[in-house]
Amino acid sequence: MPNTTADDLRRIALEQFSTVGFAGASLGSIAEEAGMSKSSVLYHYASKEALLDAAVTPAVEKLHAIIDGFAPAGEDGHATFVAAFVDFVLEHGAELHIFIGQGQALGNVGAIGRANQLVERLAGLADAGIPTVEGRVRFGMALGGAAYLVAATRAFAPTTDPVPEEEIRSALVVSITQLLAPIPPAVRSAGGEVLAVRPLSAPSESHTSPEPAHAG
Template sequence: MPSVDSSTRLRAHDELRLIAIEQFATVGFAGASLQQIADIAGYSKSSVLYHFASKEALLEAAIAPAVDALEVLFSEYIAAGRSDEARAAFIEQFVDFLIRHRLEVHTFINQGSSLRGIPIIDRANAVVAALGDAVCDEHASTVDRMRFGVALGGAAFILVADMTFPDLGDIVPVDDARDALITVIGELLALINR
């Protein structure tokens, strides 16, 4: 019986994970199928199921690293305190996180409510809610909470809009987006709790 090289299995695992997150971000979790992911990757559906027991397991593998990174970023933000300097540093780190994990963030921000009950989505939703509570203290107005939502949701949207709506073209190249997002998110969050 021929043996399968473990590096081949790892490559297939990573390739499937990357294709899956692209599909989940562009056509949605409900719209993506294991068969479509297998076809795009050039594998059989049974090969996908060899690596991932279910579509939910594939979703977990695809977005867990981003949720882990967001939890670390959130912990560092809380530890740094609420000074203007700490907020500015957080915004830069947060924008870098959004750019690095834009597909994952788009998936759990924009599909989070429809995917409740899937453990990794529930975990992501909890971190986003905790981050919102940390940015917007208990005295925050509805307007302040909306500012936070627009900052997060707007950034998640703009970073994948060209994939979601290919007819629009490259709305904002990622290289140009970083500085703009730091400015816009900084302006929105600076108005909160003031």
């Protein structure tokens, strides 16, 4: 039953919080877009913060599951993790935009605080599992870059002509996988030049397949 009034409000609030910020969006504007009064919004959600929490919680839980799935790294070269993460980014660009831009200021809101912890945990996993600073930078660039790319695409979408999502998805999977693949020190010159990276360990079908991988 995803078509209730409460879900409409969550959806609308999510978009407004993402575009104009939590402080910038007002209960009145959310109510207006939903075609109801401010009082009605406060009937469904006890407060503005409760609305934000509800709007963001599903994405946070999904992200939690994805990061849980990251721990056993190895075997398939993060292929499952990357696919799940890319799907997540493509589906929850608005929430990511909120985490990135306002996570610091809104950390006292339950779900956002949890999202911050997830980011820190992911950073901790990277610190523990990736020996070099360059590797960790690549890790952060890959994940953060994907998040930013989707957020920016959302922001500037009306200007540029649309690119099929599947194409973006596979490009993201390929690029992230490449960035996550460790660079063997042997193939780097003394000056630090990257001379080669090892081939992707993911099978060629993995980023050609039209169906997304589901994480939750």
